[in-house]
Amino acid sequence: MNTYKKILLASCILSIVCSCKKQFLNAKPDNSLVVPSALPELQALLDNDLIISGGYTAGSDPHIGALSTDDYYITDADYLNTDDYHRAAYTWAKKIPFQPGTKNWVGPYRVIFYANIVLDALNKLSKDKTDQLSYNNIKGSALFYRAFQFYNLAQVFAPQYKSNSASSEPGIPVRLTADIAELTTRSTVKETYERIITDLNEAIALLPNNPLVQTRPGKAAAFALLARTYLTMQNYSMASQFASSSLELNNQLMDYNEINPDASETFTLFNKEVLFHSGISYDYPSLIPEYAKIDNDLYNSYEVNDLRKTRFFSLQESYVIFKGSYRGTIIPFTGLATDEVYLMQAECYARLGDHVKALKSLNELMINRFDKASFKPFIANDSDEALAIILAERRKELVMRNMRWTDLRRLNLDPRFAITLTRKANSQTYTLPPNDPRYTLPIPEEIIGLTGIAQNQR
């Protein structure tokens, strides 16, 4: 074999090497890794209910608002035993020592990250080659999830929406891409709410009327969230319009007369009132029934023939506990349900001056809440009277639904409904007057430290 042949052989080998190199090096380093890009993969990301809407035990919605409300109280023994974070939240302290990676912030922003990943990936798909129905559902869902969490964040970390100051007060960071290099900045309250409305409007055009499962949103849920958003902004005509749109698609109610009051948890998962299933970010132990005892005045405000008294609560030796979560577990339900939509519709009619329609909406709901035999429909002579009745029933219906904090913030703007919260803990009294700056929670210092965004002044 001469040199010539050697060179020939060497070049043969070399060419084999080079041709297989690309294929060899393109092997996936981990079999289980997927680059989510096709529709079923994007749908699977949004169906991650452990993160998006809460698995069996926990959800992603901020819980610090719920911790701060008068829905519940805790005993001195529990107060002394709990950690500084819970004590601070319970007593509306100016500074809240959030745990690192607090779910109040990470929970919603992780959902927003998932939604943004899906939206970014959808942009790269060529529309004509895809299943249009799935495409629309996925895009609509992602927009809905994002809007829902922007809304949730705005209820605790941004001040209450007031039309005269919304464009000057700082809102929440509104992240619209999954790009982690994008710097975090605070939008204004106005921009925050505008984004929620834009996303929801776009979602409504894409979503199916009612979804396959209640962890996915449908049009009815999106309309309900839009109504809730406008209600929070005190735009009652828009809120009324979208509440009605939602009820047109789904107005089912459970008749509490048919619900067994003896079960340790009254309701079941995905019951027919649930428009969109979501859960509070589980925060042991403060919102667990045996710890979070129900305010006695609240419990006593229910009429004897009000079935909610026995379906929502269980009377223990010396205290009352809540057992009426629409999740079917001890974790509070924080999604959207038709009962809330009825109440929104009723409130909006009353605020817009139509007390007849208002009470009609309210009674449609209440007939399912009271003992059928003894129920007397609510009556009012004018819209102010109707509004007071509706708000009282709203208080009783949406207990432990993560709605109380939002309601306190918006109702306090009206001197007629403003209240001062008072708490006693370890023989000290704490109060929270209406419109106090502490109604906006501080942004966790961890976030301030890493981003330098402005802190809320309390």
Added chain:
Amino acid sequence: MFKTIQTIVLAMLCAILSLKAQEPISNKSSQKQLIKGKVISSSNSEALAGAIIKNISTSQSVTSDNNGEFTLTLPDGNYTLSINYLGYKPLNINIQIPLKEPLIIALEANEQSLKEVEIVSTGYQNIPKERAAGSFEQMNQKLLNRRISSNILDKLETVASGFYKSQVELSSETYSIRGRSTIFADATPLVVLNNFPYEGNIDQINPNDIESITILKDAAAASIWGARAGNGVIVITTKKGTDDQPKIQISSSITHLGKPNLDKFPVISSSEFIDLEKKLFDLGFYQSYEDLNNAGFLFPPFTPVVELLRAKRDKTISEFEADKQIEALKGNNVMNDLSQYFYQNSVDQRHALSLSGNTKFINYYISSGYDNATPSLVGQNKNRITMRSQNTINVNEKLQIETSINYVQSTSKTGRNAGYNMASTNSHRLYPYAELADDNGNALPINWDYTKAFTQSAQNKGLLNWEDKPLEEINRRKLTQINRELMLNTGINYQLFPYLVLSLKYQHLNATSISNDLRNADSYYTRNLVNNFTQVSDEGLTRPIPLGNILDKEVTETGSHQGRTQVSFNKSWMNKHTLTTIAGWEIRSLETNGFGTNYYGYDANGSIVSANLDFSNRWQQYYFGRRSNKKTIPNSAFISGLKDRYISNYANLSYQYNNLYTISASARTDASNLFGVKTNQQEVPLWSAGLAWQLSRESFYKISWLPYLNLRATYGSQGNVSKQASAYTTGMYIGYSDHTGLPFMQIQTPPNSTLKWETVKQLNIGLDFNLIGNSVTGSIEYYRKKGDDLLGSAPIDPTTGVAINDGPSTYFGNLASIKGYGFDVKLAANILNRSFKWRTDALYSYTKTTVTKYTQTNSLYGKAYLSGFLVNPVLGRSVYSIYAYPWAGLDPLNGDPRGYINGVPSNDYNTIRNETLLGKMKHYSAQPTSFGSLRNTFSFGMLELSINISYQLGYYFRNNSVNYTLLANTWTGHGDYSKRWQKPGDELKTNVPSFTYPFNDQRDTFYAYSEALIEKADNIRLQDITLGYTLEKQKNKGLPFSKLTCSAYITNLGTIWTANKLNIDPNYVYSPQLAKSISFGLTATF
């Protein structure tokens, strides 16, 4: 793909075989003869590579190769050869061509010279150290045998310059070479066994088979290993046959390690804890737990003292009786029970047998080893069997075939015994007065998951016995880990021309790791699980989890193929020039597949497994009482698969002129299957260049007191990569939702389009010298390192939403640049060299690495830098730092710990904790900046004593102390409780805060992370002592063996000096001090 590799290998083989048919060119000359010779050491017949053979009459000179062989082309006649080899006496011999007998030249060792000629192996080639410009650290047999251990890395500790092995238990970083180059990519050095990177577990290598270990420290040395060499390379070379005569070696050793010193571990005493419990009871601390128990919802447990206090209050027991029982409990000490029943004296045995020989045709080495260890926790056992057969066959003068087979099987068994670290399912710890056994050694129950009342009532309802008796439980769990590893190696070296060798090498590794976690039917784990899933209804009990053993099984299979073709060129000419080059191509593929599943109702004797388990339904958990809390039956089934692939090209060149100057250079490209990275970015070029100058050989060199002086300098680029990162967004299917039944996916990594390889550039300048009479030798090396695009995991703004788990959000990517420099100094001196010999070896290393660039935003607040698990680089500071809140002392009024707010002492812990700026934090180096050892070896005749003192300087540790919140809630805590502030004036003698109630976790955390608990870690310790005695047949004719070595080795001798006033050994801050370890070893050679 594997097929392709096969094809290539086959093609290459064909090429070799066809080449073999060719006639050697050099033989064509009729006048000149090709003569072959070999240079060996007269004392042990070992081949001497790199000896210079000079023909005096023609001035032609050649160098012996790795096997000590050399060739000369000479016409017939008489010649004088002069043979030179460092460390040996120069020799002149006369030869006559044609040769009448094989030319074997035996050199006599130069007794004067301490410096042995070291052949360093880079894994690709062997080179005499004096001709290498790079930085190598060589461990020979003697040094490796010094320490008796079954682990190779132990043997490098404190004897290898620049090598640092962290001695702190639970430390994330175990060993490093020249400090840390990477931040969070794999920071461990690459281990090369013989010629290939070793993919198995380093514990699996039998140290008895090791001939030498070379640590490649600088870029020139390591860059030949390419991308994975960024953290340095440890090259392990196994033994080969040395003598014509078969050599049999038998060695045995035994190590005895006492029980750890639990009594010296600082925990709160029984009487203090009982007094504290009484106080807390009066304060109403246990009320909320009682409320829960009363509400029939969860059943948090109480310690015996609290149960007695409750009974006393509820009048179910007389006051007198309760107090008497409580007083009696004060006499208990759980550490005694633990030490007596849960710990044992640990005994390790190691036995090895080898047979080796080196004939003209074959060099063989066959060995087997057996190790058996009984670790100090009762219920544990480990053993390892190794077998190795390594042969080199010289088919003819040109063709050499190498093969080796290595098989290792190791088994380890563990029971349920975490020793002093024992915790319950809900993380309660053993209270200080817990009794684990009665006076007769019978196991006693501990109620630490639920109250006794709860478990009793459950049993009354027909549930299984719910008692946890830790002593009985030790053997009710059997966790067996079996690792089997088969490694096949084959290689062909073919001498195409006298100066050109072609080699092909292939290695296959097949490893299986099986983990069987068997929980007996009567184990607490099984009973607890079965009970909690038991459904109670009016019709009776149903058990979704059947009674019987539970077996969790995991199997991991690893297969790797590595192939290499290499051409080596080695030529000397005109007596002045030597050129050595290698060039090659390499391919590597590693696949790891894992499977796991669990079996319920498993019968260990038969093969019965309960089928029909309902994994999909949710079952009410019994311990939740009347509240609904449902869970699915634990199911650990999984399948995983990982692939790691590399293709590399490399070349290495070394040119030596006149034995004075050496220039070396290397280049390499590595390509890997980085996920989502375009193929053209998958590749990284790496290179190095070096220069060595043997100054003392220059004619003008006249410094008589410095007879040997060698200067070296290298510069080069190394790399590192991590498969953790990906350029794309990646997700992973998790399973089917419990709620909706729909499949769902989780994001694993956020998109990272700028992902690239990290590079480490290193400059190394070295100076090797011998002092007068060659009695002192040494080297000084200075290096600078610069790392760019270092991969790491750093905290990221949680607003990005990238957190996979709860807790601080982190991001993995190219994060930072670092800069480092350091020295390695090595000195050896023969202080006395008569019949009594005294030799001193000193090592000193200094290393400092600072961050020069950081791409992520640093948090403004100091709080973000406290976690010990995250690297949180700060510009201009060392990569590993400890941060602490400034300490303003205890408040003289109430013993509150105080920090500073705006320079004023304060106890507003919330503000101090959350708002202290980074700039205000104290910071300390967490890794030693200086470390080294001083080893004195005394020998008299065949008796040798070696004492090793090691030191680590310039670093700090965070001390442990009392945390009142944890103390009350987990039932045990630090012994500093007794030093707490109790009355004004105490602040002058203690830093331990006063006890307060209600608990304030911010106060506890502030104290834990305050400057008050930072201590200097600098220490000097008596590392070990070894005593050896050797008997040789040469001197004692009647012996049945040629050599017998006996040795004793003692370690864990503690510190001689610590910088902190508390006299705390920084290696044992979080775990009890290890007892002395004593080993005896015996090696006989026949």
